[in-house]
Amino acid sequence: MNAVQRHHLRIAWWMILPCTIGLVCFRLFPILASFLISFTDWNIIGVPEFVGLNNYIQALTSPLGVKVLLNTFQYALVYVPLATILGFSLALLVDTGIKGVVFFRTLYFLPFITATVAVAISWKWMFATRFGILNAFLSWLYLSDPIAWLSNPNVALISVAVVMVWKDTGFYMVLFLAGLQTIDRTLIEAAKLDGANRFAIVRDIILPQLAPMTFFVVLIAMINSAKTFEATISLTNGGPNNASTTLGYAIYQNAFVHFDMGLASAQSWVLCLIVGGISLLHYRLQQRKA
């Protein structure tokens, strides 16, 4: 320990005190407590009763539990590819550096910082079956009969995912742009001199070099899709008949609508395992490359 460190040590404990208190009270204690609650049957008022793995079995095998997991998976199946491909395409367009591109980049990021509930409500009005603008577009273009965007059980989940794609795409674009900055530009210049077209450059140079960032974006998008809540509560409340209830929303519903604290805690640990598993996978693959 050097002189500077010794000098700081006297006051360091005081400076780190709030952080330590917060870590224990608002993180470590709740994490531990939630783990214990997940093995009990508890309606928050009575006495918790130990039920072993029952809640986990219910979360993973009961019809509703399975439906929630399948919904979460389906939601990710729509959200992750759409958001990743759109984010990547926009990054490529913006990265061309042609005139006015800064304006477009600024604009594309805008939805990400808007208040989720507020924009989801705007989408809800656009989704309205009879008076909504989306169905009006469809009829003007003679494309299809009105779609019940939020009340058709086969469509509602996709509608929620689309809203979140719209909201988050600009964020993924920024991540891809950060990745593009690390690419060796001389390779692209050389390929251009050799007469390679834009498509070949993207396929043979940009995509391979951007692979780590793409992988990272996919993981972040997967984690975000498992946690989705704000759009669901604003658009569908998980309905119709739980058709758009994903894990993040089911936890809220079980805990604070049905007061089944045990099941909700177990589901939150399932979510945690999904998030942790994805993060661990990322870490492992990064290590292997390094």
Add this chain to the structure above:
Amino acid sequence: MNSRSISVLLIYLGLLAYAVVTLFPLLWMVITAMKSGRELFRLPPSLVPDLLMAGTPFVNFAAVFDKAGFLGAVLNSMLVATLAAFGQLITCSLAGFVFANLRNRVFTAIYVLLLSTMFFPTEVTLIPEFLLFRQLGWLDTLLPLIVPSFFVGAFGTLMMTEFFKSIPFEIEEAAILDGASSFGIFKDIYVPFGAPALASLFLVAFIANWDEVLRPVIFNSSPEVRTLPQFLLDFVGQYESQWTVLLAGSFLATLPLIMIYIGCQKWVVAGFARSSLK
């Protein structure tokens, strides 16, 4: 036309197409907010709002302020977002100062524990936090939305620690020889040096707390302590058909964030990008 100008044209077309997709829901929010109740249910929907044509475009925006609880919700959201973001600045910069300078076994353990909590989604801590706040008598107050931010912020601490690590050791040494206290060094060297990171942290925390729905919905149910997202959700349930006023309110709820973004774009984008890249 040569192939180069064709490809530039295609790029502009692509850029414009997605610009329309990005803007339309926001634009439609404003257009609808400028319609009268009768115009709202016209088929097919009109693209030009009638109240704008009549020269009274802000009727619905004014009507939002007459709704019980809107003004209170604005104040609550302002209070929560500002104080929570400010709390993050304090706790994260203080902890960052220590973690960037000192590494003994205890500090390292705290740091590692703190960072590992980033793997746990909010949903995990929610129920025990609810019980804790109930025990403390904090439910139906703004405290659960503000106080934790003064005590813990894993991402912010990581960000400040990394940022502070780049401060040259020699500057501190010189300051100590001049008789500066540790807190003086923190205040006069670290805080000014860390200003860009602190600004980013403040903006990201402000936006995130303004946007937060889950925690307010769970910890608070009485009208006096509603935040803006809660107010809007309750509005949907209460006056389902008053879309014009509701969308005017939605626009007002998102306007401060848009203004912050336009004013401090660079710091906002950098802050969010950093928050995930770590």
